[in-house]
Amino acid sequence: MSDTEKFRxxxxxxxxxxxxxxxxxxxxxxxxxxxxxxxxxFQSEAQKxxxxxxxxxxxxxxxxxxxxxxxxLSAEEAKILDEERQAINARKPLNNFxxxxxxxxxxxxxxxxxxxxxxxxxxxxxxxxxxxxxEPGAGSDLAALKTKCExxxxxWLINGQKIWTSNADxxxxxxxxxxxxxxxPKHQGITFIxxxxxxxxxxxxxxxxxxxxxxxxxxxxxxxxxxxxxxxNNASVVGEINRGWDVAKNLLVHERGMLGTMSPLRGTTGxxxxxxxxxxxxxxxxxxxxxxxxxxxxxxxAELDNWxxxxxxxxxxxxxNAGNGLGAKSSMxxxxxxxxxxxxxxxxxxxxxxxxxxxxxDGIEYGSLANxxxxxxxxxILGGTTEVQFNIISKRVLGLPSQ
Numbered sequence: 001m002s003d004t005e006k007f008r009x010x011x012x013x014x015x016x017x018x019x020x021x022x023x024x025x026x027x028x029x030x031x032x033x034x035x036x037x038x039x040x041x042f043q044s045e046a047q048k049x050x051x052x053x054x055x056x057x058x059x060x061x062x063x064x065x066x067x068x069x070x071x072x073l074s075a076e077e078a079k080i081l082d083e084e085r086q087a088i089n090a091r092k093p094l095n096n097f098x099x100x101x102x103x104x105x106x107x108x109x110x111x112x113x114x115x116x117x118x119x120x121x122x123x124x125x126x127x128x129x130x131x132x133x134x135e136p137g138a139g140s141d142l143a144a145l146k147t148k149c150e151x152x153x154x155x156w157l158i159n160g161q162k163i164w165t166s167n168a169d170x171x172x173x174x175x176x177x178x179x180x181x182x183x184x185p186k187h188q189g190i191t192f193i194x195x196x197x198x199x200x201x202x203x204x205x206x207x208x209x210x211x212x213x214x215x216x217x218x219x220x221x222x223x224x225x226x227x228x229x230x231x232x233n234n235a236s237v238v239g240e241i242n243r244g245w246d247v248a249k250n251l252l253v254h255e256r257g258m259l260g261t262m263s264p265l266r267g268t269t270g271x272x273x274x275x276x277x278x279x280x281x282x283x284x285x286x287x288x289x290x291x292x293x294x295x296x297x298x299x300x301x302a303e304l305d306n307w308x309x310x311x312x313x314x315x316x317x318x319x320x321n322a323g324n325g326l327g328a329k330s331s332m333x334x335x336x337x338x339x340x341x342x343x344x345x346x347x348x349x350x351x352x353x354x355x356x357x358x359x360x361x362d363g364i365e366y367g368s369l370a371n372x373x374x375x376x377x378x379x380x381i382l383g384g385t386t387e388v389q390f391n392i393i394s395k396r397v398l399g400l401p402s403q
Contacts, residue, residue, distance in 0.1 A: 007077055011084045018053040019090045022046035030215070033095045037128025038172045051125065054093035061099055061123045064107070068115055069123025079317065097166075098122035098129040102175050105251040106238065109192075113234035118194070130197070131255075132162040132176030132219060133248070139164075140388050142177070143186045143245065147221060149178035149193065156193065156236065158201075158224040164382070168204045168217035171197055175251070181242050192244035193237050195226040211374035212365075253330050255383055274299050274344070278351045295350065302343060309336050328396035331389040338379035338386065345373040 001009070023046055025032070034042070034051050042048040054060050057071060063078040064070025073081065085092070103122055106115055121127040138145040147160025158178055168174070173196055181189030197204075201224035207216040226236050239247045275290065278299060283291050290296040313333060320326040348369055349356045356369050365371060380386045394400040 004076065004080070008080050008084065011081050014057070015084055015088060015090065018050075018057075019085075019088065020046035020050055023050045023093075024088050024090045032091065034091070034093060034125070035096050035128055035167075036094055036098075036125025037096070037170065038126070039170055040125065040128070050091070051093045055124060058123075060094040060125065061103065061119075064103065064119060064123060068119035075320075075322075094125050096122070096125075096128055097131060098127060101131065101251050101255050102129050104254045105175075105192075105247055108250055109239040109247045111233060111235065113231065114194075114238060117230065117234055127172045128167070128170065130165050130168045130171035130174050130219075132165055132174045134164045135161060136163055140385050142248070143190065145177055145179060145190065147176075147178045148182075149180045149191060151180070152225075155228055156226040158193075158195075158221045158226060160221050162219040162221070163216075164207075165204070165217045165219045166215045166382075168197070168219045169206055173197060174219070175238075177244055177248055180244075184242060187245045189242050190244040190248070191237055191241050192239055192247040193226060195224070195236060199224055199226065201225070209375065209378065211371045213371060214375065214378075252384070253326060253328075274302065274347055274351070277348065281351050281353075295347075298347060298350075302340070302347060305343075306340060309340060312336070328392050331384070331392040332397065334383060335386055335389040335393070341379050342376050345369070345376045349373050 022044060032043070034040070034047055042051070051060070055069075058064075058066060058069065058073075059071055059081065061068070061070040062073045062081055063075065064072070066072045098118075099122060103119055106118055110118070118127070122129070132147075133142060133145075135145050135147060145160075147158065147162065150157045156178075158176075160178070162168075162176070165174070173194060176193050176195065178191055178193055179189055180191040183189070201222045203220045203222070205218045205220070207214055207218060209216070228237075229235050238244075278290050278292070278295060282295070285291040290299070316326060316329055316333065352369060356373070358370070384392075395402060
């Protein structure tokens with residue numbers, strides 16, 4: 001038996017023994033995830049047990065070094081772990097922006113002290129992070145941001161506004177882009193900084209979308225004093241002052257990679273379930289086929305596109321694990337995932353018919369089909385608009401000129 005086969009056998013046995021049955025119901029909804037953080041309360045004893053067992057094994061962040069709470073798995077081993085987890089339809093034991101976005105950026109740009117504090121806290125689910133990137137005048141053109149950060153000797157003084165800060169109202173810390181030099185070219189006067197959301201001067205206002213619910217918030221920063229250091233050599237700034245754009249770009253690649261690998265049609269909206277759902281709603285003809293040729297064709301096309309997408313994700317993941325990185329190709333995955341996600345809920349709306357759009361007396365129920373359909377419209381915007389992804393693909397993947 002090869003080392004790979006031996007590892008797969010061990011992982012399969014560990015999952016079988018340690019993952020509670022209640023946690024094997026899929027991982028596609030926001031509300032059934034374990035997010036961690038100071039305010040987090042486990043939804044069930046099974047969720048707590050699953051998290052604690054995974055944590056002790058280093059499986060909340062399996063690919064991170066053991067000294068930061070990970071399991072130190074190779075890319076191939078981490079892929080096997082994920083495959084075996086998905087094979088039993090188990091939820092991830094912990095899921096948040098610290099794992100998928102900040103952590104990889106800290107591993108690349110953080111000091112040993114920053115890694116020791118923040119990565120360990122993320123791995124243990126102690127701190128929930130939000131992202132302070134977009135501003136009212138700096139969305140697609142993120143480098144136009146104007147949140148001002150002044151050097152006041154022993155601390156930084158920050159004033160400005162961030163928007164679309166997902167879950168800022170329930171997050172503990174923020175990784176934030178601020179302007180530290182207004183005279184420099186716009187990409188060169190930006191600094192990447194970390195601070196506690198409990199710091200005086202921070203206020204958060206949730207944004208309600210057409211779906212009746214959203215994780216988005218406005219975040220206001222009024223004379224926020226951020227210490228220059230949280231301990232010996234543990235600076236609040238990651239990377240070099242005025243060179244935060246380098247860190248930001250690294251993080252954005254991981255964000256797009258995360259959004260692009262969310263298996264948009266898997267689970268309750270997956271092709272196999274779309275077909276089953278349609279058969280129950282519409283019925284089958286005498287030959288046992290869905291009794292609506294046009295809808296049948298649309299579902300089959302979605303299934304084919306989903307297979308092609310998943311194979312592309314697998315190929316790109318293998319390339320990234322081989323040392324080539326994901327880079328600008330993450331924009332291809334992000335665009336495709338956004339379109340497939342929207343199409344999945346549109347098909348379910350089509351299958352359900354006019355009753356899918358019913359709005360109750362209290363508005364649209366969170367998690368309902370109508371809620372998901374309306375919210376998923378935002379996938380063309382969040383994490384970088386479709387137009388931004390097209391620009392990145394044309395320039396950095398296809399090598400086309402800017403003009």
